[in-house]
Amino acid sequence: xxxxxxxxxxxxxRMSGVAALAAAAKRVVAAVSKTRWAMAVDTAACARQPNxxxxxxxxxxxxxxxxxxxxxxxxxxxAKVTFDQAFRGQEDExxxxxxxxxxxxxxxxxxxxCVRVCPTQATFKREDGIVAMDFHxxxxxxxxxxxxxxxxxxxxxxxxxxxxHNPIPEFPTRTKGVVEKCSFCSERLGAGRPPACxxxxxxxxxxxxNVADPGSPxxxxxxxxxxxxxxxxxxxxxxxxxxx
Amino acid sequence: xxxxxxxxxxxxxxxxxxxxxxxxxLSAHVTAKGPEPVLPKTQKQCVAPVEFMKSSHMSLLLDWRxxxxxxxxxxxxxxxxxxxxxxxxxxxxxxxxxxxxxFCDRCHTYAAVSxxxxxxxxxxxxx
Numbered sequence: 001x002x003x004x005x006x007x008x009x010x011x012x013x014r015m016s017g018v019a020a021l022a023a024a025a026k027r028v029v030a031a032v033s034k035t036r037w038a039m040a041v042d043t044a045a046c047a048r049q050p051n052x053x054x055x056x057x058x059x060x061x062x063x064x065x066x067x068x069x070x071x072x073x074x075x076x077x078x079a080k081v082t083f084d085q086a087f088r089g090q091e092d093e094x095x096x097x098x099x100x101x102x103x104x105x106x107x108x109x110x111x112x113x114c115v116r117v118c119p120t121q122a123t124f125k126r127e128d129g130i131v132a133m134d135f136h137x138x139x140x141x142x143x144x145x146x147x148x149x150x151x152x153x154x155x156x157x158x159x160x161x162x163x164x165h166n167p168i169p170e171f172p173t174r175t176k177g178v179v180e181k182c183s184f185c186s187e188r189l190g191a192g193r194p195p196a197c198x199x200x201x202x203x204x205x206x207x208x209x210n211v212a213d214p215g216s217p218x219x220x221x222x223x224x225x226x227x228x229x230x231x232x233x234x235x236x237x238x239x240x241x242x243x244x
Numbered sequence: 245x246x247x248x249x250x251x252x253x254x255x256x257x258x259x260x261x262x263x264x265x266x267x268x269x270l271s272a273h274v275t276a277k278g279p280e281p282v283l284p285k286t287q288k289q290c291v292a293p294v295e296f297m298k299s300s301h302m303s304l305l306l307d308w309r310x311x312x313x314x315x316x317x318x319x320x321x322x323x324x325x326x327x328x329x330x331x332x333x334x335x336x337x338x339x340x341x342x343x344x345x346x347f348c349d350r351c352h353t354y355a356a357v358s359x360x361x362x363x364x365x366x367x368x369x370x371x
């Protein structure tokens with residue numbers, strides 16, 4: 001069969017039309033069944049126990065995070081920092097948030113800078129919004145650490161194993177030369193459990209849920225209470241909300 | 245024929261040199277035996293046929309890694325319909341193979357390979 005130039009072009013147009021339709025259908029399906037994990041921190045509830053570090057202990061135990069005494073080599077998945085460190089640029093002098101340290105962790109941004117710069121796609125964004133890491137692929141270039149506006153990432157300058165005192169075998173450790181950060185407990189979510197920090201908080205100050213679902217408790221909380229986010233001007237769309 | 249002694253001793257030296265590997269193996273107790281991994285006592289069937297696991301367990305583990313981390317799916321269905329949680333430590337070691345020293349290490353040491361799995365993944369037995 002001989003194909004004329006006209007039929008060839010028509011065939012090409014039809015095929016690209018089908019591909020565009022398929023892509024649109026995929027987007028519709030994704031929009032309907034969307035999950036977008038996010039966290040809200042009830043700062044007033046958190047401030048009731050300013051010296052509490054249960055969330056940090058639970059997270060670091062669950063993920064074999066080493067306790068390294070040298071602050072330059074410290075590994076942190078979740079931490080408590082001062083108002084000025086957490087909300088740089090927020091100049092509210094009399095903000096109630098100044099009363100107690102702020103709980104900070106990876107913001108699992110909508111448009112994460114770390115994912116953009118990672119040369120090996122070791123850091124990637126999952127369908128449910130979690131900014132996840134594949135430690136197998138991390139080459140330790142630390143571009144993500146430079147890109148992250150929140151300092152949520154830590155680098156293993158030495159073998160972390162000697163600093164992990166009671167390792168739990170179910171979760172791997174990391175090696176020297178690998179970056180790590182909070183994973184929103186994706187391994188626990190997969191098993192239907194809430195993140196370790198949320199579970200351990202004695203004041204129930206951490207609310208975790210699906211913000212894509214208008215009926216979810218976190219959406220209702222965010223709809224009812226005033227809240228701020230860390231450095232929204234960075235344009236990354238952080239998904240950890242601080243209720244004022 | 246005055247060089248008879250020299251010739252015979254040279255021959256003997258040459259033969260000794262030629263058979264050096266034999267003597268070395270005998271003195272070092274090298275045998276032709278293969279590795280002897282400790283097989284699971286309770287389970288009889290792995291997640292795939294034994295021959296496949298022997299030749300391709302590394303590819304299967306890489307597929308497991310991508311499935312668990314990239315696709316977020318931690319459930320593995322075998323060809324004959326059994327389900328397993330995708331986890332090196334919690335499934336392979338805990339449910340069947342016990343300590344890595346008795347199973348993984350036996351063949352890896354024999355084959356002189358050192359896969360980096362255990363740089364991060366933990367053995368059941370505390371270090």
